[in-house]
Amino acid sequence: MLKYYLYHTGQISTSVHPFVKREFSRQLKPPHPLRKTDFVLMPYIKSSNLRATYQILNTLVPYVLLWLLAVKAASISLWLLPPIIALLILFSLRCFSLMHDCGHYSLFRSKSMNRIMGFLLGVINAIPQYAWSRDHAYHHKTNGDWERYRGVADFLSTEEFSKLDPFKQRLYEVLRHPLMAIPGGFFYLVIKPRLVLIMGVYDFIHHVFTDLKQGSGFNLGQTVSAHQSKHWQSAAEFWDLLFNNICVVGVWIFLSNLWGFGLFWSIYSITLSCSATIFIWIFFVQHIFEGAYAHKTAGWNYVLGAVQGSSYLELPAVLRWFTADISYHTIHHLSERIPNYHLAACHRENCHLLSDVKTLRITNLLDCSQFLLWDAASERLVSIKDIEDRSIEG
Structure with missing residues (x-):
């Protein structure tokens, strides 16, 4: 009660030590629905050219060296290739993660540097960065609004799905298998x-x-x-x-x-296919899960879309590095201008407001992959089995 009184009367800002104030603040939730202003975000929206350059170098240099090593290893024995390809996949994944930051103009301070490096990283991953970033920005603007944005795989509503013939329904399900x-x-x-x-x-x-x-x-x-x-x-x-x-x-x-031709395309195809697959899976579990915020446009709330429409993905430290801390996805959705190297610190600063965030692991992919339809009436994601069970009961 004392903490609540001090916090809401403002006395905590003048009568207690700053460390105590910060600890009190972390333990309190605002007495109203969450607003973006409740979160401490602004101190972390500060890009560093030095840190960005270091990240580019510690990604591109090993990536190039691994390609040279793969070619050399292949001339000795093909059995030497699997561990090298595994590392190439991870560094390709990191290239995509840094390209993602460039698309939000958050990696470097300069917009032009973000565009230049984003283009280069896009070439490495064979994808035009400018168009990808525009589509991704739309996802950020509409996350949780399932009338405007239908997730990673253009999901159908239950009503739309029910109008398909059995063959198309089965095809829909198969095409969205992990x-x-x-x-x-x-x-x-x-x-x-x-x-x-x-x-x-x-x-x-x-x-x-x-x-x-x-x-x-x-x-x-x-x-x-x-x-x-x-x-x-x-x-x-x-x-x-x-x-x-x-x-x-x-x-x-x-x-x-x-x-x-054979050597290059063998390594290249495996590298890009696997890195893209991992990123698709990560993106999937960060937005598609049981209880995810799936609202109509009317009454849709941006903050709830970020807090309840994205998950916190628990990853091993090595995978957090290769994915540039994108696992702190709620913070990223609250402010996409926060560079990846500040996401973890910002998450810790605001963890007292993030108790409603779903925590998942990559092993939850199969559980999450069953939620392939949006039920507009109940404003939630449902499985095809749920729809089939309803029709039987009906």
Whole structure:
């Protein structure tokens, strides 16, 4: 009672030692629904170019050296490759994690440095960083609002699912099985960005020929400005996609000729597929779980979306390093401008407000993977089995 009185009358700020004040504050929850201002976030929204540069170096240098070591080891014995590939997968995962920070403009102080390094890390992982970051920013703006954002795998509502025929329902379930993340990860990184560019260019050429057929006079400048592509949302996104493809395909050709097509693609395919799979799994359990906040747009709350719509993922210290502390996901959702190297400290500072956060482990993936549908009526995630049981009871 004394702590509550001191805290809410303000006397704690002047009459007790700062350490005691901090300890009292940690033990108290605000007497109202959580607001973003309840959290101590601002001191941690401070990027450091020195720490960012160190993180880039301690990631890219080992990654390059591991590739050289893999090629050397392959010339001696293929049995030497598995541990090297395992490390390549982990460093590829860290490259993606740092690219993620660059997309939020939090790794470096400078926006231009984040864009440059984000582009480079995107080339390493074969994905155009600019478009990925835009999509990811939308996820942050709508997390927990299941009318606007349908999770990592475009989940259906129970009503939409019930309208599918049995074959499509089964296909829906199979395509969202955790093991499908392996071919899905390869497609997402290696194939999709190339396919998007090809389809986008094809649509533009089709648009040009349509203008020519109309015979109303062809003006290239007007045609370009009038063309609205469904494959990219801005000119900046197009140029990022184009240059990413040029760099990625150029690297593929160069290294295939240098080290041999079979060796390069064997290591490269395994590395990207596995690192993408791990990241998909991590992202999945951080947002899809029993009791996750899954609201309609009306009445949706950003803070609750962060606190109850994302989990805290318990990872071993080594995996926390390779994933750049993304396991502190609630704090990341409360403020994406906090760089990864401040997330743990910010989490500790605000842990007294995070008792409602779901704690999970990567071993919970199979349990979480059953929640494939959004029930709009109850505003929660449900399993397909739940729907089948309801229909039997009905």
